[in-house]
Amino acid sequence: MIIDLFSGRYLRSIMLLLVLSIGISAAGQEIDILIKNGHVIDPGNNIDEQMDVAISGGKILKVAKGISSAGAKRTIDAKGMYVTPGFIDPHTHVFVGSNQGFADGFSCVSPDDITLKSGITTVVDAGTSGWRNFPLLKKNVIDRSVTRVLVFLNIAGGGMTGFPSEEDMNDMDARMTSLVIKQSPEIIVGVKLGHFRGKEWTPFERSMEACEIANVPFFLECHLPEYPLDELLKRMRPGDIFSHTYCTASDRECILDESGKLKNSVIEAKKKGVLFDVGHGGGMFHFDVAIPALKQGLVPNSFGSDLHRSSMNSGMKNMLETMSKFLNLGMSLKDVINSATWSPASAIKRADLGNLGPGAEADIAIISVRKGTFGFIDTKNTRLTGDRRLEAEMTIKAGRVVWDMNGLGAKSLAVK
Amino acid sequence: MKQNENHNLNILAFGIAFLMLFFLKGITISAEAQSIDILLKGGHVIDPKNNIDEKMDIAISDGIVKQVAKDIPVKNVRRVVDVTGMYVTPGLIDMHVHAFQGNDPESYIANGWDALPPDGFTFRAGVTTVVDAGSAGWRNFRTFKKQTIDRSKTRVLAFLNIVGVGMLGRFEEQDINDMNQEMAAYMITRLYPDILVGVKSAHYWGPDFTQVDQAVKAGTIANVPVMVDLGEHHPPLPIEELFMKHLRPGDIWTHTYANAPKDREVPVDENGKVKPFIFEAQKRGIIFDVGHGGGAFHFAQAIPSIQQGFIADVISSDLHTGSMNGGMKDMTNLLSKFMAMGLSVQDVILRATWIPAKVIKRPELGNLSVGAVADVAVFSLRKGEFGYTDVRAKRLSGTQKLEAELTLREGRVVWDLNGIASQMWNAKP
Numbered sequence: 001m002i003i004d005l006f007s008g009r010y011l012r013s014i015m016l017l018l019v020l021s022i023g024i025s026a027a028g029q030e031i032d033i034l035i036k037n038g039h040v041i042d043p044g045n046n047i048d049e050q051m052d053v054a055i056s057g058g059k060i061l062k063v064a065k066g067i068s069s070a071g072a073k074r075t076i077d078a079k080g081m082y083v084t085p086g087f088i089d090p091h092t093h094v095f096v097g098s099n100q101g102f103a104d105g106f107s108c109v110s111p112d113d114i115t116l117k118s119g120i121t122t123v124v125d126a127g128t129s130g131w132r133n134f135p136l137l138k139k140n141v142i143d144r145s146v147t148r149v150l151v152f153l154n155i156a157g158g159g160m161t162g163f164p165s166e167e168d169m170n171d172m173d174a175r176m177t178s179l180v181i182k183q184s185p186e187i188i189v190g191v192k193l194g195h196f197r198g199k200e201w202t203p204f205e206r207s208m209e210a211c212e213i214a215n216v217p218f219f220l221e222c223h224l225p226e227y228p229l230d231e232l233l234k235r236m237r238p239g240d241i242f243s244h245t246y247c248t249a250s251d252r253e254c255i256l257d258e259s260g261k262l263k264n265s266v267i268e269a270k271k272k273g274v275l276f277d278v279g280h281g282g283g284m285f286h287f288d289v290a291i292p293a294l295k296q297g298l299v300p301n302s303f304g305s306d307l308h309r310s311s312m313n314s315g316m317k318n319m320l321e322t323m324s325k326f327l328n329l330g331m332s333l334k335d336v337i338n339s340a341t342w343s344p345a346s347a348i349k350r351a352d353l354g355n356l357g358p359g360a361e362a363d364i365a366i367i368s369v370r371k372g373t374f375g376f377i378d379t380k381n382t383r384l385t386g387d388r389r390l391e392a393e394m395t396i397k398a399g400r401v402v403w404d405m406n407g408l409g410a411k412s413l414a415v416k
Numbered sequence: 417m418k419q420n421e422n423h424n425l426n427i428l429a430f431g432i433a434f435l436m437l438f439f440l441k442g443i444t445i446s447a448e449a450q451s452i453d454i455l456l457k458g459g460h461v462i463d464p465k466n467n468i469d470e471k472m473d474i475a476i477s478d479g480i481v482k483q484v485a486k487d488i489p490v491k492n493v494r495r496v497v498d499v500t501g502m503y504v505t506p507g508l509i510d511m512h513v514h515a516f517q518g519n520d521p522e523s524y525i526a527n528g529w530d531a532l533p534p535d536g537f538t539f540r541a542g543v544t545t546v547v548d549a550g551s552a553g554w555r556n557f558r559t560f561k562k563q564t565i566d567r568s569k570t571r572v573l574a575f576l577n578i579v580g581v582g583m584l585g586r587f588e589e590q591d592i593n594d595m596n597q598e599m600a601a602y603m604i605t606r607l608y609p610d611i612l613v614g615v616k617s618a619h620y621w622g623p624d625f626t627q628v629d630q631a632v633k634a635g636t637i638a639n640v641p642v643m644v645d646l647g648e649h650h651p652p653l654p655i656e657e658l659f660m661k662h663l664r665p666g667d668i669w670t671h672t673y674a675n676a677p678k679d680r681e682v683p684v685d686e687n688g689k690v691k692p693f694i695f696e697a698q699k700r701g702i703i704f705d706v707g708h709g710g711g712a713f714h715f716a717q718a719i720p721s722i723q724q725g726f727i728a729d730v731i732s733s734d735l736h737t738g739s740m741n742g743g744m745k746d747m748t749n750l751l752s753k754f755m756a757m758g759l760s761v762q763d764v765i766l767r768a769t770w771i772p773a774k775v776i777k778r779p780e781l782g783n784l785s786v787g788a789v790a791d792v793a794v795f796s797l798r799k800g801e802f803g804y805t806d807v808r809a810k811r812l813s814g815t816q817k818l819e820a821e822l823t824l825r826e827g828r829v830v831w832d833l834n835g836i837a838s839q840m841w842n843a844k845p
Contacts, residue, residue, distance in 0.1 A: 096517075097519055098518050098519060098527075098563045104519075106533070106563070106564075106567050109536060110517075110532060110737075112737065112740070112741065113532060113536045113537070113740065114536060116741050117741060117745075140519050144529055146741075287841035287842075288841060288842070291841070309533075309535065312535070312536055313535065313536075313539050313540065313830060313831050315835075317540070374834055375833075375834035375835035375836060375838070376834075376835060377832060377835040377838050378841065380841075381835075381838045381839075382835075382838055382839055382840065382841035382842075382843070383834075383835035383838040383839065383840050383841060384835075384840075384841050385840070402741060403741050404805065404809075405745075405803075406801075406802050406803035406804075406811075407743075407803030407804065407805040407809070407811030407812075408803070409809070410803065410805045410809040410810060410811035411809065411810055411811060412810075412811050412813070413715055413810045413811055413812045
């Protein structure tokens with residue numbers, strides 16, 4: 001019998017089986033999730049049409065028309081919805097802990113509480129930690145979150161420890177900051193300067209020095225009352241990020257002059273390649289600045305939410321809501337998606353994120369555009385009326401469904 | 417001269433008029449001091465305690481409900497909010513959450529990462545009060561209070577775990593020597609009677625009802641209800657005996673519609689029938705709480721139960737990091753799910769306001785009586801096609817969904833979905 005088995009006929013069958021199985025694994029790599037019939041907007045790959053998205057082993061297998069569901073373990077029908085890369089929120093405060101204030105504090109918010117239900121799969125913590133306490137942020141939050149948490153490292157060694165300790169120029173060490181960045185290049189994407197009440201440019205210069213050594217962008221918050229706007233923008237380099245763009249704040253000059261015109265320095269900075277982030281927050285987004293600025297062409301490069309405890313229930317709510325605001329202010333859906341995906345990914349030099357190219361991590365948002373009459377509020381509590389609101393139907397992180405608003409991926413229940 | 421006289425008279429008249437004006441102005445000022453901060457106008461009020469289920473206006477001042485009536489005039493009102501077409505209800509009470517968040521790496525819920533601060537989930541779902549279900553015991557309650565309760569805008573009440581260290585770890589929860597009913601009762605009655613509303617017994621896997629009995633002893637000393645999450649027992653303990661012999665009327669059984677019969681007896685048998693003693697228990701006064709969570713709500717239990725008339729008294733979330741992004745999501749989603757299973761909007765509001773208020777013996781909450789704290793929720797009922805999932809990712813279709821439009825906590829707007837309480841951005845001041 002054994003000899004029989006290896007006689008010509010059996011051997012041929014075995015060979016055929018072998019060839020077949022190799023063929024299957026090469027051509028038809030198993031699809032874990034197939035998202036069918038959705039309208040894919042993937043600005044990084046210039047896709048803006050109906051396409052299917054196949055996910056395998058936590059990665060994007062392919063994006064194409066008419067992918068057969070025959071080999072798919074699970075098929076999700078996204079008809080009438082938009083399928084986009086998972087969103088990137090480049091301005092959050094997620095270093096949550098039991099202290100008062102921000103660094104390791106109660107003023108921060110755990111990212112997963114807010115992100116996944118808004119289609120966000122990546123956030124960048126904007127300088128809540130500095131080089132001294134970054135390891136604690138990593139242990140307590142980054143390693144435990146479903147959301148991918150990246151970091152702008154504060155030039156202040158202890159991060160956002162509050163006034164006056166975060167003003168200590170002796171604790172703004174460019175070398176230490178750059179060393180910690182180089183130690184965790186997969187997590188730390190830039191240097192942040194946020195709170196400084198002095199006139200000295202030392203904190204700014206130290207930040208730039210750290211950026212130069214580590215070759216990362218600079219992220220600027222706005223609580224720097226003594227820095228003239230023109231000078232700030234002149235000193236910023238192409239690719240550096242200017243946050244809290246659309247506000248009239250007491251501790252930063254407005255981007256508009258008294259007649260509502262964009263200041264020349266802002267136009268020049270935009271031309272130079274400085275990137276403008278919304279940084280909505282609980283007090284830093286005003287329609288009476290955003291609307292004229294947008295009309296004059298200052299489109300946001302990213303929709304940073306400035307998520308923290310006192311912004312989350314205000315007009316901000318989540319980054320998707322900020323995206324809806326700009327959609328209703330006249331930005332096209334494609335441009336809105338771009339500023340939530342590929343544009344911030346490019347800004348933080350993470351071309352592996354914010355797109356649905358083959359091999360990319362399968363971080364995906366499936367959104368619907370709800371029609372109706374809606375109101376949106378800014379941080380002066382004034383309202384804008386609009387007719388569309390974005391809603392996150394499903395969020396997928398590394399190929400796993402982590403949010404499913406209406407049970408799109410669930411089995412329907414037969415009820416008698 | 418005549419003219420002068422006239423003139424003088426004029427001056428006199430003017431003076432009197434001026435004085436009168438001043439006097440009247442004084443009256444108006446004092447009337448204005450009595451004025452209304454917020455008037456919710458044109459909404460459909462559902463206030464089960466006061467048997468209100470019709471179109472009414474609600475006037476709020478100084479953080480309390482001043483008047484509930486038809487057509488309250490808009491005079492002397494600082495802010496009128498048009499809530500026509502919406503439901504106005506007492507702020508919801510979520511009777512089962514885990515809010516004792518912290519960074520103790522040794523712990524899971526008590527001062528741990530599985531718990532979460534409530535404010536991110538409450539106001540956007542119309543909830544103004546949560547009750548922590550035993551995350552802390554008497555040993556670590558003070559940390560919980562300092563760390564989360566005192567810093568939250570949501571009103572946080574709590575069941576104190578009968579285990580001294582609360583929900584520190586699954587093994588610690590088995591320690592019979594750390595179930596001190598005297599200490600638990602002292603904490604409730606002497607130290608924190610404003611916050612602590614009951615005793616929790618949970619996650620026990622010993623061979624009998626020892627943990628429940630300890631909790632009931634503490635509950636009896638402190639005169640508060642006990643909430644039981646029976647844990648897992650092999651073989652399962654008989655819940656008829658629990659309801660009829662170990663618990664008192666007013667005590668609470670949570671995770672009502674969980675479906676793991678090998679670990680814990682369930683109310684619906686293999687043939688889809690609700691066991692008769694369940695109705696007896698409810699009649700006896702045992703309170704049934706949903707406690708949806710990340711693993712404790714199955715349509716296989718809930719749907720037959722509701723069809724046969726066994727409806728949980730209280731609808732609650734069991735909010736924690738393991739449930740927040742699953743089938744539970746938040747209280748509006750959960751209430752909408754019960755509506756998809758056949759309950760009316762009035763019925764779900766009742767089970768998330770006035771019933772839990774009574775269960776935790778806080779009759780000042782969960783209602784809109786004149787003089788009550790102005791914790792108010794405004795919902796719109798969205799029509800369309802929606803899906804609701806249980807913890808096994810089974811989907812039930814529904815045609816309506818509650819959305820929290822506006823939430824007031826002590827008269828202050830803490831959530832406004834569509835800016836209905838705001839001015840237009842380009843309005844003239």
